[in-house]
Amino acid sequence: MESIMQQSLVNSQIEAIVHDGYTIIEDVLEPERVDAIGKRVREIEKETLIGSKGETPLDRSSLLRTEGLLQLDPLFREIPILPDLLPVIQGILGAECQLTAFSAIDMLPGKNEEAIHSDDAAVPLPRPHQPVICTCMIAIDDFTAKNGAVRLLADSHKMVGLPDHATDRHEIDGMITAEMPAGSVVVFDGAVLHHEADNESDRPRLALEILYCAPWMRTFTNFFLSIPEDEVMKYQQPLMELIGYRDFDRIKRNRFGDRRFGSYRESYGQLRRARLGAWSEERQAKPGLATDDSGEGRSKRVESN
Numbered sequence: 028m029e030s031i032m033q034q035s036l037v038n039s040q041i042e043a044i045v046h047d048g049y050t051i052i053e054d055v056l057e058p059e060r061v062d063a064i065g066k067r068v069r070e071i072e073k074e075t076l077i078g079s080k081g082e083t084p085l086d087r088s089s090l091l092r093t094e095g096l097l098q099l100d101p102l103f104r105e106i107p108i109l110p111d112l113l114p115v116i117q118g119i120l121g122a123e124c125q126l127t128a129f130s131a132i133d134m135l136p137g138k139n140e141e142a143i144h145s146d147d148a149a150v151p152l153p154r155p156h157q158p159v160i161c162t163c164m165i166a167i168d169d170f171t172a173k174n175g176a177v178r179l180l181a182d183s184h185k186m187v188g189l190p191d192h193a194t195d196r197h198e199i200d201g202m203i204t205a206e207m208p209a210g211s212v213v214v215f216d217g218a219v220l221h222h223e224a225d226n227e228s229d230r231p232r233l234a235l236e237i238l239y240c241a242p243w244m245r246t247f248t249n250f251f252l253s254i255p256e257d258e259v260m261k262y263q264q265p266l267m268e269l270i271g272y273r274d275f276d277r278i279k280r281n282r283f284g285d286r287r288f289g290s291y292r293e294s295y296g297q298l299r300r301a302r303l304g305a306w307s308e309e310r311q312a313k314p315g316l317a318t319d320d321s322g323e324g325r326s327k328r329v330e331s332n
C-alpha cells in the first residue's frame with residue numbers, strides 16, 4: 028500500500044517536471060544530515076578554496092564551488108541515490124541515467140553576475156527536445172528570495188531557443204523563485220532557463236547541485252577516470268551504477284545477482300514508449316526567448332504565453 032502511494036507521488040513529481048519543467052520535493056534530507064553536510068562542505072571550502080589571506084579564488088567572486096564530493100567524504104555518497112529523489116530522475120531520463128556532475132555551491136552575499144542559461148546548453152540538440160539532463164539543487168541552507176534561491180522560468184523547456192548572453196535577466200517576465208526549506212530539492216529539466224540570484228542577505232547560501240544525464244549521453248564529468256576503481260567498489264550498488272559501473276550481461280546474472288536488462292536499450296525503449304505523448308507535446312514548441320538553433324546568435328525577446 029505504502030509503495031503504491033510512493034509510486035503515485037513519484038509519478039506526480041515526474042508529471043510536474045514534464046509539464047512545468049520543475050518540481051520541489053521537501054524533506055529529502057533530514058535536519059541532522061543537512062547540518063552534517065553544511066559543516067563538512069564549509070570545512071572543505073576552508074581547506075581547499077579559501078586562500079591563506081581569506082581570499083576566494085573561484086569560478087566567480089560571488090560563489091564557492093566544491094567539486095570531487097564523492098571522494099571527499101562518504102557522507103556525500105548517499106546524496107545522488109536518495110530514495111525520494113532518484114526514482115523521479117529515472118522516470119524522466121531512464122532507469123540507467125548517469126551522474127554527470129556533482130558539486131556544492133555556496134553563494135556568498137552580494138551580486139551574482141551569471142546570465143540566464145539552461146544546463147543542457149552544451150548538448151547540441153535543437154530545442155525543444157526530450158529531457159537529456161536533470162538538475163537538482165538541494166537546499167542546505169533555506170532558499171529564500173533574499174538569499175539567492177535559484178530563479179527558474181517555468182515552462183521554458185518547451186521554448187525554441189536560448190537567450191543570448193546579453194539578455195538582462197531582470198527583464199524576463201515569469202521567473203519563479205525556488206523558495207524552500209533546507210533539506211528540500213528543486214528538480215528541473217536541464218532545458219529550463221534559470222539563473223543564480225543575488226544574495227541580498229548577510230550569510231552565504233549553500234546548496235548541493237546534482238546533474239544527471241540520459242543513459243545514451245557522454246557524461247560531463249568523467250567519474251570513470253577521476254575515482255579509482257578499488258574505491259568505487261566500496262560504493263553502494265546504485266551509486267556505482269550511476270557513475271557507469273553497470274554490469275549489463277544477458278547470459279549470466281550480473282555481479283550484484285540481478286538479472287535485468289542486457290543493455291540500456293530495453294529500458295530506454297520502454298521509457299520512450301511511455302513518454303512519447305508527453306515528449307511530442309513538448310515539441311509543439313512555445314515561442315520564446317529564442318531565435319537560432321545554436322542559441323549563439325542575437326536573440327529577440329518574444330512574449331511567452
Ligand SMILES: O=C(O)CCC(=O)C(=O)O
Nearest residue numbers: 132146176177222223224
Ligand atoms: O546555485 C544556483 O543557484 C544555480 C547554479 C547554476 O545555475 C549552475 O551551476 O548551473
Ligand SMILES: [Fe+2]
Nearest residue numbers: 144145146221
Ligand atoms: Fe545552471
